[in-house]
Amino acid sequence: MQRNVLETIMGAVVLIAAAAFLYVIYSGSGIKEDRGGYSLTVRFDRGGSVLPGTDVRISGVKVGAVTSQDFDPKMFQAVVKLNIRSDVELPKDSSAIITSDGLLGNYYIKLEPGAEDDLLKDGDQVAxxxxxxxLVELINKFVVGGSDTKKEESATP
Structure with missing residues (x-):
């Protein structure tokens, strides 16, 4: 009888640990970030490295998250929607850059505030x-031949 009680207690501990693990994963994923704040749209030529839940930062501080990513077949661009905290006011001439924490770090969107007096509103697009x-393309250029000027110089008689 004592063994059944011990097995039941161990099972309950495992279930509680699993629930705590799922809560930590959910809270860190950015899934609930779309509540509150305002929405902005950004169009990138190369936006494949950001997914829903990716951080949006200003000066290294998280101020929002990516809520969705889509493809515009007419302009051939990635259309990324951001949710920004309501207390963060961005000028209309602000810029967005996809960057990483380091050489092999996670990607995030870095917002750089501009200097205009007019502010971005809900639904606006970052210009x-x-x-x-x-990184692979940069390494390939370095290894294969660098810039096109070397090829032009070698072709000149």
């Missing part, structure tokens, strides 16, 4: 955007 750098 200036720079997509993520492709």
């Amino acid at each position: 200036h955007a720079q997509g993520a750098l492709d």
Whole structure:
């Protein structure tokens, strides 16, 4: 009889630990970030490295999250929707850049506030955007031949 009680207690501990683990994963995922704040749209030429839940930061501090990502077949761009905290007011000439924490760090969207007096409102689009750098492409350019000027110089008699 004592063994059944011990097994029941151990099972309950495992279930509580699993529930706590799921709560930590859910709270850190950014899924609930779309409540409150306001929505902005950003168009990137290369936006594949950000997914829903990706951080949006200003000066290294999280101020929002990516809520969705889509593709515009007419402009051939990634359309990324952001949710920004309501206490963060951004000028209309602000810019968005996809960057990473380090060489192999996680990607996030860095917002750089502009200097205009007019502010972005709910549903506005960030005018200036720079997509993520492709590290493999940069390494390939370095290894294969660098810039096109070397090829032009070698072709000149």
